[in-house]
Amino acid sequence: MSRGRRLFTMLKLAAEAHARWEIETSNHIVRNRKKLLLLLVLCLPILGVMGYTWAAGDLIGSKSAYAPAFYTPGIFFATIFIGLAAGLVTGCIGAGGGFIITPALMSAGIKGILAVGTDLFHIFAKAIMGTAVHRKMGNVSVKLAIAFLFGSLLGATGGGVLNRWIYETNPVLSDLFISLVYVFLLGFLGFYAMTDFLKLRRAGSDTKIQDPHSHGEGKPAAPSGTTGLAQKLQAVHLPPMITFDEDIVPGGNHISGVFVALCGFVVGVVAAIMGVGGGFLAFPMFVYLLGVSSFTTVGTDILQIIFTAGYAAISQYAIYGFIFYTLAMGMLLGSLFGIQVGALTTKVVKGIYIRGFYAITILAGFFNRFFALPKKLRDMEYIDISATTANIFDTAGLIIFFAIAGSFAIWVFYMFFANIKKLRGEA
Template sequence: MGMFRRVVGGGLAAGEFLTALSRKQAQWELEMSRVILGRRWKLLLVALFPVLLGLGMEMAVAAGLPEHIGGHKAYMPSFATTEMFIGSIFVGIMAGLITGVIGAGGGYVLTPALMSIGVKGIMAVGTDQFHLFAKAIMGTVIHRKMGNVNFWIAAWFVLGSVTGASVGGVLNRAIYQKSPALSDAFISAVYVFMLGILGFYALADWMRTRKGAVAGARTSSVDTTTNFARWLQSLPLKPRVKFDEHIVPGGRSIAVYPIIICGFIVGFVAAIMGVGGGFLTFPMMVYGLGVSTFTTVGTDILQIIFTTGYSSITQYAIYGYVFYTVAMGMLLGSLVGVQMGALVTRMVKGVTIRAFYALTILAGFVNRICALPGKLNEVGWINMSKATATLINSVGTVIFFALVGIFSLWILAVFFKGASKIREAERQALTAGSAGVGH
């Protein structure tokens, strides 16, 4: 009984940590969408780069490039149908709505959603990463406000993330070359683990909130240096990097090796799961290394650009594992969806949002765990009839899209119902403010 309690306690602690990480990723998604959609004419100019690159590579693969560039071992269609593009936009909207409303977790449904509609896992990972790279480069070029970037922290961190992304990309491709089914099973297993922890923590968190057990958010400052960070900074290792001179007289310093290790972990996870890695960077920098939040924000944006750019292009795109048309559709959908979702948070209760968060994450968990038997059966690791494996997979797909689809439709209904009221309230407040200034 004691062992069971420790396991449950450890799982809840891990879930709380992963939830905090995904919330940081959601904040970045919302900020990028606001920046990009707020500067429409610049958006069109910047968007030409990834679109032309994608179309060029799709045409090149269709023309028959060598095997190591695309070839028969890749899983990249030479063209996209209208249905594919429209479907990718809806997937992006769905993920954006979840991200905007919940403030966490929306990005985790992209890769499972693509895999559920038939895209191979490695293709879904590469496509997801490329869409994040396009969003990061567009938002940063337009915005130009990247915080107080410490060049040397960024340089050493990117060195580690590029190395980690290389290892993760090589591992993913090696598994795929051995067996596409094993590759899908491996990526699905990673998502089962991550979404399982996140989902069951979210469910427990909702139950505690419903019972009134959660008093409120923690108020501790994220700029408070942890004991672990102080210990790392005290290690007498060289070379070292100085930072935060604007916060602490004389600044702080730390050896480059912990920075490289953190970067390696971020790059490896990003390459394996198809995520941006930003959700890991923030807590590692602030709590692990003791870097201020202001400096961390700039470094995080830089690492997302370099990590997703390097990983998506050198580890996936040149091998034919990025579907650019789908990536652009996901980008367009998520930019709009996250803004609509963020507005809905002003119209619904927090406990309702927590409930839907738990359901959507658990839907992704069920979807991937139901896909595992069929993939393991193809590899020969288990013995199951193909009809049974297909039925289990179909059940998981139906549950996933039913729950996520119902949630998305509910968000849209609330949005269109309440958007006019919000605009009217804002107009009245603006009018009242102008009248006050006039007097």
């Protein structure tokens, strides 16, 4: 297996693990009337600004003013749709839909740094309203988690400081920087996912990607699954040493806490810059760099997402005014509903089609940010193109993204309602 293919496999497994966590969290909230009522109460501030924000315009920072207070009811309802689309992706595709949230928010008129902060707060709010520790998600290694969080909190601080420094230097540069990060990440994920889908389609296969650290029914593999790089790192005795996977390997494996903290630092930086929990990056680091079993990785990774996202959201964005709380609540409302519908729809849709939509959705986010670059580069005076041309590219990216997201939502709802009798029978 090539390195690129191996990395994509790990990123895919990380997204699937995150999706399972989101589905479990969503179910916990939806089935609790008190928490649903609390969520509706948190959305009440929208009523106080409905009339005011329509007329505020440039006074509080319009779409082109790059001020952090721009807000309209239209954007609020757009975030409900964004949360719904992300929820459908998570529930139906079985992969975290968080990749599309920040690009979607930026397309709706939210500045990049605000989209990042709001997305982080949305992740944290969902975790707090759900369950803080998910016992069913796998084994949690407390020692690994502590060392990893030590690094990730430092990294989140660095990433948040960098994001704010770029914004304060030039707000346009901030949007350009965040867009470039998403272009590279979504481009890699999207084209690999599409290639994977096309290969499976030609082969007529509907099998899932297998975790190289598991056998059969999700059981942990033997130590032989550990990569050569992980074995080399585990052979370095650099205090403090951490023991893990005691339930899988007799006596457990050992690795330096320094390596774990360094991995956490990288994840923290990326999470704070992109507005994601960082689980998609932590998963391959745990498995391929540190040699942790996927069973332990899932539980520990989910735990670090909660703390990393919460710390970054509050300490790096909330206290500086870079979070739209009502928009985060709008996303949460939409995603809770979307996850429920998406998860049920998987029972009546072939897996091969789900994988195709996974690839298309990621590519939609990629093209959205890619087509936004000419306008950002023109505003920064890096390229010399007309304003009309730049706006055409920007509008094309917006149309492509929302057309694909809307088509996906319509398709899922059609499959859901067309098979509702069957779904009721299974229930």
